[in-house]
Amino acid sequence: MRQVNVQEITKAVKEAAITANFDLGADLLAALQRGEQEEESPSGREVFRQLLENARIASQERIPMCQDCGLVVVFVELGQEVQITGGDFEQAIQEGVRQGYGEGFLRKSLCHPLTRANTGDNTPAVIHTEIVPGDRLKITVVPKGGGSENMSRVFMLKPAEGVAGVIDRVVTTVRDAGPNPCPPIIVGVGIGGTFERAALLAKKALLREVGSPNPDPELAALEDKMFQAVNDLGIGPQGLGGRITALAVHVVMQPCHIASLPVAVNIQCHASRHKEAVL
Amino acid sequence: MSKTVKLTPPLTDADVLALEIGDRVLVSGVIYTARDAAHKRLVDLLAAGKELPVDFKGQILYYVGPSPARPGRVIGAAGPTTSYRMDSYTPTMLQLGLKAMIGKGKRSPEVIAALQQYKAVYLGATGGAGALISQCIKKAEVVAFPELGPEAVHRLEVENLPTIVINDCQGRDLYELGIKEYRRTAETGDEAVACR
Numbered sequence A: 001m002r003q004v005n006v007q008e009i010t011k012a013v014k015e016a017a018i019t020a021n022f023d024l025g026a027d028l029l030a031a032l033q034r035g036e037q038e039e040e041s042p043s044g045r046e047v048f049r050q051l052l053e054n055a056r057i058a059s060q061e062r063i064p065m066c067q068d069c070g071l072v073v074v075f076v077e078l079g080q081e082v083q084i085t086g087g088d089f090e091q092a093i094q095e096g097v098r099q100g101y102g103e104g105f106l107r108k109s110l111c112h113p114l115t116r117a118n119t120g121d122n123t124p125a126v127i128h129t130e131i132v133p134g135d136r137l138k139i140t141v142v143p144k145g146g147g148s149e150n151m152s153r154v155f156m157l158k159p160a161e162g163v164a165g166v167i168d169r170v171v172t173t174v175r176d177a178g179p180n181p182c183p184p185i186i187v188g189v190g191i192g193g194t195f196e197r198a199a200l201l202a203k204k205a206l207l208r209e210v211g212s213p214n215p216d217p218e219l220a221a222l223e224d225k226m227f228q229a230v231n232d233l234g235i236g237p238q239g240l241g242g243r244i245t246a247l248a249v250h251v252v253m254q255p256c257h258i259a260s261l262p263v264a265v266n267i268q269c270h271a272s273r274h275k276e277a278v279l
Numbered sequence B: 001m002s003k004t005v006k007l008t009p010p011l012t013d014a015d016v017l018a019l020e021i022g023d024r025v026l027v028s029g030v031i032y033t034a035r036d037a038a039h040k041r042l043v044d045l046l047a048a049g050k051e052l053p054v055d056f057k058g059q060i061l062y063y064v065g066p067s068p069a070r071p072g073r074v075i076g077a078a079g080p081t082t083s084y085r086m087d088s089y090t091p092t093m094l095q096l097g098l099k100a101m102i103g104k105g106k107r108s109p110e111v112i113a114a115l116q117q118y119k120a121v122y123l124g125a126t127g128g129a130g131a132l133i134s135q136c137i138k139k140a141e142v143v144a145f146p147e148l149g150p151e152a153v154h155r156l157e158v159e160n161l162p163t164i165v166i167n168d169c170q171g172r173d174l175y176e177l178g179i180k181e182y183r184r185t186a187e188t189g190d191e192a193v194a195c196r
């Protein structure tokens, strides 16, 4: 067993939360640069220009790229040969979020669902832990904005609706969202599993590098179709009209019950923040 | 043809009547912030017959909940929040003489009608450009409801805050007209959606 102390976990989460909010990933920067060149609509190009400038200022001035610093989703891949020492594993993650949002001057955006009283430190984060082979601990910190999360949907289709039904729900979700989730967006699609698993797959789909092909040729072809259909909507950057509504569509699929066809569509704004740490 | 206009509140009817969807508006001077929690407080005060902390006549309201300022800085990131959450309060605010709102995302048909009735406009700022917009903010202070934290009403002094006219006084909507220009109706496009 390899030992990992909870203090290392707290430190890794804290640093990832801060840098995720300041430094946009290289894949997103490249996608925005491509957008600025390829978008036909003049207001759309202006949006891309502003977003590139925004990313530059955020990184240089150490200021969050967006004031909605998100609810933190944490994906953990815990090697089965790792032993956590020195305290409570989940509390260590929450402490990392607390410290990151305090020390990084990040906005605390979590509240009691009904009284709306702010929790004050942006906790609790939503943690998804998977036990995997090996002796490493991989932590991915994903601050997720409310505007794009609100436009996400889960559908339980009739199996007979098939591929056309799935594409239709993806297009409908993006169309109904319109300008609200701050397009250009990334569309995460989870197909199969159960009601809750489809949603988790859709969120995981968002973590794939933007611009990278899906390793499964069948899904790659499906992504192409969806990407085309979504961009044919004409919503464009910020919903002002344009060719580029989505920077990418990512699909993750797994088998489901013979009676079901769950489909989840998780919308991610251009402020696609995720940072990884491997301990 | 869209134009670029510089505006500083207080705004007159003539100022907003001259604006058309797609026009770029650079906002300077004093503007106020409020999100849904602050709107609820304002409307509750009005209902109770109490005085409001700010006179909104001719003013511009920015829907924003900034991130905290680092020591020595004016403000943190300060991009627009989604406007539909304010829709139910907006006609009341327009009745008070509010002339423009800055936010992101679609407004309700009621708001669009109220913009015509009271002669006011809805401006879009770039959602997610919080760091960029923070550079346009030269001064910030809380003027009401400090207990709401980032949702408190702030008075901001801004310089050339970049916006675009989404809804003008004539009931037009850039989100609808802009999209129409670029929509492609292939077999996977609108038709597939319509037959559902």
Ligand code: SF4
Binding pocket: A066, A067, A068, A069, A144, A145, A146, A147, A148, A180, A181, A182, A269, A270, A271, B079, B080, B081, B127, B128, B129
């Ligand atoms: S949807 Fe994304 S970019 Fe837009 S305000 Fe929310 S977090 Fe920021």
